[in-house]
Amino acid sequence: VRQWLRRYAALIRAAWLVDLQYRAAIAIWMLWNVTEPAIALGIWWSIAGAGAVQGFDRAEFARYFFGVALVNQLALAWDAWYIDRWIREGEMNFRLARPIKPVHEAVADNIAYKLRTASVVLLLWILAALVWPPVRLPFAPGRWALFALAALLAAAIRFLNGYATGLLAFWTTRATALMELQFGVALFLSGRLAPLALLPPAVARAAHLLWFPYVLAFPVEVLTGAVATPADYVRGFAGQAAWLLVWWAAYRAVWASGIRRYGAVGG
Amino acid sequence: MTRPGPLERFGAAARVLGALWRVNVVEELQYRANFVASLLGTLFWMAMALLTLALFFRHTTRLGGWDYWEVVALLGVFNALTGVIEAVLRPGIGELADEVRSGRLDLILVRPWRSDSGSRPTPSGGWDGRPRPRACSRLSSPSAPRSRSCMLSGWRS
Numbered sequence: 001v002r003q004w005l006r007r008y009a010a011l012i013r014a015a016w017l018v019d020l021q022y023r024a025a026i027a028i029w030m031l032w033n034v035t036e037p038a039i040a041l042g043i044w045w046s047i048a049g050a051g052a053v054q055g056f057d058r059a060e061f062a063r064y065f066f067g068v069a070l071v072n073q074l075a076l077a078w079d080a081w082y083i084d085r086w087i088r089e090g091e092m093n094f095r096l097a098r099p100i101k102p103v104h105e106a107v108a109d110n111i112a113y114k115l116r117t118a119s120v121v122l123l124l125w126i127l128a129a130l131v132w133p134p135v136r137l138p139f140a141p142g143r144w145a146l147f148a149l150a151a152l153l154a155a156a157i158r159f160l161n162g163y164a165t166g167l168l169a170f171w172t173t174r175a176t177a178l179m180e181l182q183f184g185v186a187l188f189l190s191g192r193l194a195p196l197a198l199l200p201p202a203v204a205r206a207a208h209l210l211w212f213p214y215v216l217a218f219p220v221e222v223l224t225g226a227v228a229t230p231a232d233y234v235r236g237f238a239g240q241a242a243w244l245l246v247w248w249a250a251y252r253a254v255w256a257s258g259i260r261r262y263g264a265v266g267g
Numbered sequence: 268m269t270r271p272g273p274l275e276r277f278g279a280a281a282r283v284l285g286a287l288w289r290v291n292v293v294e295e296l297q298y299r300a301n302f303v304a305s306l307l308g309t310l311f312w313m314a315m316a317l318l319t320l321a322l323f324f325r326h327t328t329r330l331g332g333w334d335y336w337e338v339v340a341l342l343g344v345f346n347a348l349t350g351v352i353e354a355v356l357r358p359g360i361g362e363l364a365d366e367v368r369s370g371r372l373d374l375i376l377v378r379p380w381r382s383d384s385g386s387r388p389t390p391s392g393g394w395d396g397r398p399r400p401r402a403c404s405r406l407s408s409p410s411a412p413r414s415r416s417c418m419l420s421g422w423r424s
Contacts, residue, residue, distance in 0.1 A: 047327045054326070177304060184315045194322055 007100060011108030019113055030117050033076070034069050034124070040193050041065035054198060059134035060224070064195055066125050066135050067220035072192070073118045074151045075215055077158040079106050080166030080179045087169040092262070103163060103255070110159060143222065146233065150219035153240040158215045160247035167251070170258030191217030195226075211243035316342055 019026060044061040047053055056064075086092040095102040129136045162179065169175040187193050188203065189212035196204045196217050207213050218236040221227040227236055271279070296302060320342070324335045333341070366372040 043323055043330065046331055047323065050327070173301075174304060177308065180308065181311070184311060187315060188318065188322065193319055198326060199322070200325070 007104070008108055008111075011105055012112045015105075015109040015112035016116070018109075019116060026113070026117065030073070030120060033073055034121065036192065037065040037068040037072070040068075044194070056195060056198070062132075062134040063137065063224045064220060064226075066128070067223045068192060068216065070118065070121050070125065071151055071154060071216055071219045071223075073121045074114055075155040075158045075219075076114070077162030079110075079159065080162045081176055082106075083163065083166030084169040084175045087167075087262070088173070096259075103251075106163065107159070110155070114155070137223070138225070140225075143225070147219060147223040150222045150236065150240065153237070153244060154215040154219050157211055157240065157243050157247055160244070160251045161211065161215075164247060164251040164254050167254045167258050170254075170261055186212050186216075189213065190215055191220065195221075208239075211239075211247070214240045214243055313346065316346075 041061055044053070044056070044065075045058055048056065048058045048061055083092075086095065092102070095105070098105075125135065161182075165178050165182070166175055168178065188199060189196075189207040189210060191213060196207060196213060199207070214236065218227065218240065222233075222236070227233060317339070320335065320338055323330060324338075328334065330338060363372075366375065
């Protein structure tokens with residue numbers, strides 16, 4: 001265990017320093033990730049001006065979309081695009097030659113990147129809450145701890161989902177297209193554009209059969225208090241655990257058979 | 268040798284532009300599956316945009332004074348203009364940064380015509396006389412070991 005801690009500390013430090021070189025790019029990506037929920041909030045704010053929408057008033061929309069911005073920053077998954085290029089252009093080779101699997105490097109990269117960016121989003125939320133009462137949350141350390149767990153699981157599910165999909169590049173040149181497809185569907189099914197309660201009921205029911213609500217809507221609703229009963233918590237965390245297992249198994253299977261198939265020349 | 272007049276220069280530029288355009292169209296059509304996929308991708312995102320509007324207008328009839336069909340028309344205008352920009356400007360500009368980073372720009376600079384506009388020959392190929400770092404270049408021998416900076420340069424671009 002101590003050896004792994006040392007390895008991860010080194011990998012995270014390296015990733016942190018690499019990120020330092022891309023400060024401007026990271027700031028722009030972060031701005032983009034905050035812009036999308038801000039636009040959605042603006043639209044719902046305008047719609048809710050005429051009265052609450054199915055029980056959601058303006059302040060609730062504000063808290064929900066601040067939560068979306070934070071959880072989305074924590075659970076982003078971009079690895080598929082890198083893996084796709086690494087496999088296509090042979091940059092996978094030197095990663096395979098290293099003494100630990102490439103996935104550990106990717107996990108460390110995620111931790112370093114998200115520590116930096118999510119803390120900025122959190123800071124922005126705290127500053128906003130100082131001057132804008134609608135986005136203040138009641139003081140509830142227990143709920144915040146559950147939120148931290150839900151957000152961690154969400155990040156893990158999306159990471160494994162993205163990593164496994166990216167590894168399909170061993171077979172196809174369209175692995176990133178599959179990610180785009182999921183991204184488009186997730187706009188609705190994970191609650192990025194609207195709380196799931198505002199979707200047509202049949203769509204919302206279908207969403208709960210997939211992993212999408214568990215990577216965004218569920219952690220956000222834990223934070224805002226929409227998930228409140230023990231039964232809701234159990235259902236949510238059980239769903240997260242199940243999908244984490246599914247995508248972990250998918251990653252293991254795709255990696256094991258893909259790496260046997262892989263052969264590259266040059267680079 | 269006399270300098271060519273403006274009319275001849277314009278004619279030559281038009282011929283080069285035409286040739287470059289033909290090459291690009293042929294290149295694009297060569298990957299037929301890719302072409303179909305990007306067509307489907309465009310349709311998919313258009314459908315997602317319409318569904319987004321449908322979602323908002325499920326809960327209201329007007330948005331900032333605009334009704335559903337007015338916003339759909341706005342979306343259409345936006346898509347049309349974006350399409351023109353994507354077709355004419357985007358691909359080349361997007362690739363330029365990658366070419367500078369990877370060293371492939373060298374290859375373009377030694378050509379007799381500027382490949383971005385094709386409007387005028389580059390007098391000296393833009394070469395500044397100093398040797399360029401070649402460690403990351405595709406032109407370097409494939410067996411050459413990559414430096415650490417090369418390994419990282421493709422990290423997050």
